[in-house]
Amino acid sequence: MxxxxxxxxxxxxxxxxLHLEGFRRTGRVRLAVLTSRTRERAEQLAARFGVEEVAxxxxxxxxxxxxxxxxxxxxxxxxxxxxxxAAGRHVLCDKPVAVRADQAREMLEAAEKAGVVHATGFVWxxxxxxxxxxxxxxxxxxxxxxxxxxxSVMGLPPLPYxxxxxxxxxxxxxxxxxxxxxxRIRVLLGEELxxxxxxxxxxxxxxxxxxxxxxxxxxxxxxxxxxxxxxxxKGLPVTADTGYELSGTTASGVRVSVYEAWHxxxxxxxxxxxxxxxxxxxxxxxxxxxxxxxxxxxxAVDVPGGGSSSGTGAAREHxxxxxxxxxxxxxxxxxxxxxxxAASGPEPEGTAAGPLPTLDDGLQVMRIVEAVHAxxxxxxxxxx
Numbered sequence: 001m002x003x004x005x006x007x008x009x010x011x012x013x014x015x016x017x018l019h020l021e022g023f024r025r026t027g028r029v030r031l032a033v034l035t036s037r038t039r040e041r042a043e044q045l046a047a048r049f050g051v052e053e054v055a056x057x058x059x060x061x062x063x064x065x066x067x068x069x070x071x072x073x074x075x076x077x078x079x080x081x082x083x084x085x086a087a088g089r090h091v092l093c094d095k096p097v098a099v100r101a102d103q104a105r106e107m108l109e110a111a112e113k114a115g116v117v118h119a120t121g122f123v124w125x126x127x128x129x130x131x132x133x134x135x136x137x138x139x140x141x142x143x144x145x146x147x148x149x150x151x152s153v154m155g156l157p158p159l160p161y162x163x164x165x166x167x168x169x170x171x172x173x174x175x176x177x178x179x180x181x182x183x184r185i186r187v188l189l190g191e192e193l194x195x196x197x198x199x200x201x202x203x204x205x206x207x208x209x210x211x212x213x214x215x216x217x218x219x220x221x222x223x224x225x226x227x228x229x230x231x232x233x234k235g236l237p238v239t240a241d242t243g244y245e246l247s248g249t250t251a252s253g254v255r256v257s258v259y260e261a262w263h264x265x266x267x268x269x270x271x272x273x274x275x276x277x278x279x280x281x282x283x284x285x286x287x288x289x290x291x292x293x294x295x296x297x298x299x300a301v302d303v304p305g306g307g308s309s310s311g312t313g314a315a316r317e318h319x320x321x322x323x324x325x326x327x328x329x330x331x332x333x334x335x336x337x338x339x340x341x342a343a344s345g346p347e348p349e350g351t352a353a354g355p356l357p358t359l360d361d362g363l364q365v366m367r368i369v370e371a372v373h374a375x376x377x378x379x380x381x382x383x384x
Contacts, residue, residue, distance in 0.1 A: 005029045005331060005340055008065035010058060010080050012036035012045045014216040015071035015094050020049040022323030023069070028331050033061045062087045066340060067330075070094060073163045074170025078103040081359070085110040085118075090334050092327075094121040096179045097362030099170045101370050104363040111359055117337055119330045120362035122183040126325035126352045127318075129289045129303045133274065133281050134188050134353035136301070141291065143278030145189060150181050150258045150273075153266035157223040160210030161236040164219075172240030173260050174200065174369055181258055182365045187354040188274060191250045192364060197381040198246035198372035202238065203263055209235035230263045246372050248384075285315075329356050 007029045009019050016034070023029050035055040036042035042054045055061040058080060062068060068084035070077055070093040078098050084091045091111060097120050098104040111118040124130060137145060154177070164171040172178075186192060208228070213219045243261035250256070273282040279293035281301075289301040333356050334340050367384050375382045 003030075005067060005334060006032040006065045007067045007069055008033040008035070008055070008061040009051070009069045009071055010035055010061065010076075011071035012038060012041040013071070013073075016045060017049075018320070018323045019069045019071045019092070019094070019327070020045070020051070021320050022327035023331075024049060025320075025324040026328045026331050028328075029067075033064050035061045058083060062089055066090060067092065067334065074175070075099050075163075075168070077170075078107060081107040081118075082110050085114040085116055088114055088116060090117040091359075092119045092121070092330055093359065093362070095183075095362060096170055096175045096366060096369070097359060098366060099168070101363060101366040104359065104366045108359040108363050117330070117334045118359045119326075119333070120357045120359055121326065122180060122357040122361060122365075123319075123322040123326045124180050124184055125187055125354050125357055126322045126329070129283050130184060130188075130272070131351050131353040132289055132301060132303045133272070133283060135351070136281055136291070137188060137274055137276070138190075141279065142274065142276030142281055145254050145274055145276045147255045147257070147275045148185050148188065148273070149256075149275070150185070150271070151266075151268075152177060152181065152258075152260040152270045153264050153268070154260070154262045155265040155269060156220070156262045158204060158228055158230055158233055158263060159207060159219050159223045160213070160226075161207040161238075162213065162216070162219050164216070165204070165207050165236075165238040165240050165242075167240040172200075173242055173262050174198075174244045174246075174372060175240070178244065178258070178260060179362075179365050179369065181260070182368050183357065183361060184272070184353075185256055185258075186361070186364065189250055189254055191252060191254075193248040193256060193368055193384050194251050195381050196246055196248035196368060196371045196375055196384060198244060198375045200241035200373070200376045201243035201245070201261065203230055203242045203261070204233070204238045205231070206233050206235050207238050208233040244372065246375075248368075325352065326357075 007023050009016050031051045033053045033055050034042050034046045034051045046054050067090045070080045074096050081093050163169040246258050248256040268284045268286050271284040283289045291299040371382045371384045
């Protein structure tokens with residue numbers, strides 16, 4: 001096998017731009033092929049990133065690449081991954097990996113049967129502040145973990161009707177941002193949630209039947225230019241949650257509580273804390289990482305490159321850095337485990353919290369998501 005690793009990206013929206021920029025920054029691949037249901041969009045994105053070719057179909061793309069990077073909405077992930085794995089292609093799939101856990105299990109089994117390297121887009125493992133928090137917990141800085149607490153108040157305006165408002169397409173707060181949160185909790189504690197109790201919030205029942213957009217940034221931009229009070233839109237039905245609350249317990253007894261609201265505002269967009277027998281570590285985009293111990297002043301933890309999830313230009317660059325580190329880690333895995341010498345190279349700059357996230361991680365998160373949905377229906381706690 002000779003020459004640089006050939007990467008093909010499926011999709012031409014917001015996610016595809018993140019995949020392309022992440023791979024481009026590695027400097028170790030060819031951006032070989034792009035395909036999308038909308039060829040005009042694909043051609044525009046290909047020109048922007050220097051992709052060599054636009055394919056008319058997924059099968060055509062698969063024939064010409066070593067890696068298939070799936071950047072479509074979630075309802076198209078299952079088919080793309082199965083077809084890529086069947087052709088022996090290494091595969092990177094955005095999160096959530098699928099609409100249902102049984103689909104995620106089929107995708108994992110197909111990739112493992114094919115012996116290909118596979119990954120899921122849990123890029124927040126590569127955030128320097130979160131990685132520093134995970135290392136400190138593992139080193140015993142707060143003693144034995146007792147409780148993890150996460151709050152995400154996103155401050156989004158009501159959006160025009162789009163797939164993120166459709167549960168059947170993989171939309172909703174729990175599936176979208178919540179999957180990142182759940183993966184970080186799993187990595188931080190090094191174990192799985194075994195029991196959860198949850199409630200899904202439906203603050204929006206209808207969304208504006210406005211323009212149809214291919215790119216989610218265009219959706220957000222339209223919403224900001226057409227502000228409306230939450231719940232005022234009369235249009236198409238919103239079937240996905242726009243927030244949730246969940247509590248859970250791991251096998252060792254660590255308690256977890258998570259709250260998220262898309263269409264509410266707070267001074268702090270996200271906070272992530274872990275409390276232990278000897279202290280606590282708390283992070284927010286506004287305040288950074290802080291170590292708290294009984295009887296001592298709070299101690300700021302210096303984290304070079306630690307960033308925010310807010311909607312600023314700096315936050316956008318921070319997100320691209322996460323995608324670069326994730327893509328770099330994936331390319332290294334293809335070189336070392338996938339047998340492609342041209343992809344081999346040094347470990348990515350910076351240290352991730354945990355290993356390369358795989359389709360198995362995507363499956364484990366989907367199992368939690370489905371348990372939360374079951375709890376919402378039953379009003380009882382559910383086994384994961």
